[in-house]
Amino acid sequence: MSNKTIAKNVVLVILFAIACGVASSCSHASPSGRYAVNSSELSPDYDKPVQVGRIESVEITESSGIAPSFCQSDVFWTHNDSGDDAFIFAINLKGKHLGTWRVENARNEDWEDLASFKDATGTCYLYIGDIGNNKRDRSQLRVYRVKEPVVTGDAASSRKKNPLKTEPAESLVFKYPDTPRDAETLMAQPQTGDVYVLSKRIDGPSGVYKIKPQFGSQSVVQAERVAELSLPAVPNGLLTGGAISPDGKRVVVCDYSSAYELVLGGAAKFDDIWKQRPIPVDLGDRRQGEAVTFSVDGRSLIATSERKNSPVIEVKSK
Numbered sequence: 001m002s003n004k005t006i007a008k009n010v011v012l013v014i015l016f017a018i019a020c021g022v023a024s025s026c027s028h029a030s031p032s033g034r035y036a037v038n039s040s041e042l043s044p045d046y047d048k049p050v051q052v053g054r055i056e057s058v059e060i061t062e063s064s065g066i067a068p069s070f071c072q073s074d075v076f077w078t079h080n081d082s083g084d085d086a087f088i089f090a091i092n093l094k095g096k097h098l099g100t101w102r103v104e105n106a107r108n109e110d111w112e113d114l115a116s117f118k119d120a121t122g123t124c125y126l127y128i129g130d131i132g133n134n135k136r137d138r139s140q141l142r143v144y145r146v147k148e149p150v151v152t153g154d155a156a157s158s159r160k161k162n163p164l165k166t167e168p169a170e171s172l173v174f175k176y177p178d179t180p181r182d183a184e185t186l187m188a189q190p191q192t193g194d195v196y197v198l199s200k201r202i203d204g205p206s207g208v209y210k211i212k213p214q215f216g217s218q219s220v221v222q223a224e225r226v227a228e229l230s231l232p233a234v235p236n237g238l239l240t241g242g243a244i245s246p247d248g249k250r251v252v253v254c255d256y257s258s259a260y261e262l263v264l265g266g267a268a269k270f271d272d273i274w275k276q277r278p279i280p281v282d283l284g285d286r287r288q289g290e291a292v293t294f295s296v297d298g299r300s301l302i303a304t305s306e307r308k309n310s311p312v313i314e315v316k317s318k
Contacts, residue, residue: 041232041280043261046301046315049284053094053312055304059159060089063304065113065186065241066291071124075151078291078304082110082132087159088166090151093302095312099149100157103128105168106144110134113186113241113291116148117193124148128169129186131197136180143186143195144169145215170215174223181207184290185242185253189270196244198229198253201237205230206253208274227274229253231260243293252281252301254292259283259301259315284313 055063055078062081069075074092086106090098110132117125128144146169157164172195185198185206195211209223230236233255242253251262251273260278264270283289286305293302301315 043279043281046281046317049282049313049315051311052314055091055095055310055312057089057097058308061308062306063310064111064290066293066302066304067114067116067126068293068296069124069148070116070118070296071148072151076302077114077126079111079114082108084108093312097155098151098153099155099164100159101149101164101166103144103146103166103169112184115186115188115243117188117190127186127188127195131183131186133180133182136182139180140173140175140220143172172213172215172221174211174221176209177222177225185239187242187244189244189248190246191248197223198239198242200239202235204237206237206239226271229274231255231278232280240290241292245294245298246296247298252292252294254283254289256289259292281315283315
């Protein structure tokens with residue numbers, strides 16, 4: 001277990017104690033000692049969570065982000081947290097290992113999330129967020145864009161033995177407009193390719209930052225703060241992952257325990273979605289949940305967690 005993982009677990013214990021101290025009761029505490037929403041608060045639009053598989057590769061010890069492929073059937077991409085090098089892994093919905101790739105021209109300083117994007121020409125990319133900043137000592141963060149590798153079924157590839165290689169990644173270097181932030185949530189808007197980074201906070205709502213996709217630019221791009229997001233949880237800004245649905249009408253975010261969905265009604269512009277009320281969605285038993293995404297058809301939520309052989313959880317919409 002990495003020092004970072006230990007630190008996160010300590011934070012969980014402290015947060016639970018705080019939640020019990022400020023609440024009239026600890027009725028929202030799950031059996032694992034984490035804050036959880038009541039069943040009456042859950043979204044009526046989703047079925048109960050189902051474990052559909054388990055991550056097969058023992059190299060995936062901290063599945064910190066997950067994203068579906070928009071170009072290849074039954075392919076999902078994930079990566080480890082900051083303890084790993086610049087590797088991405090392909091799995092299917094059951095968690096079967098489909099290959100390991102080293103991301104060329106990239107460095108894993110503190111990778112926290114990834115998103116998939118398909119451009120107007122039909123080319124599929126992965127956006128990888130090197131956005132972790134626990135000590136708030138990184139004034140500039142980075143998002144990598146790499147062309148999605150073709151999965152050929154070479155499951156024998158691994159980090160130490162014959163890793164495959166991606167095409168060279170392009171970088172987007174950015175800074176926040178206010179103060180350095182820690183973040184674990186990266187999203188790509190499917191219609192525009194805009195990048196969204198949502199900060200992780202213990203002392204208040206998450207900040208929502210929008211970044212124009214200027215990959216390959218030599219300039220440092222300043223993110224635009226467009227909103228703040230408060231979850232119906234304690235603490236209310238402790239986001240660990242998220243994604244935008246393929247149609248751009250829904251957003252899902254998660255903390256260590258649950259997911260929360262925002263739905264955009266009517267013909268409103270996308271950034272109005274941050275004004276919507278987050279509705280909790282049960283993601284089942286995740287030991288340290290840091291990754292959630294939509295399926296490629298947008299009809300399910302897919303979630304993983306850190307630790308080896310993490311379960312793959314699917315929550316289907318009704």
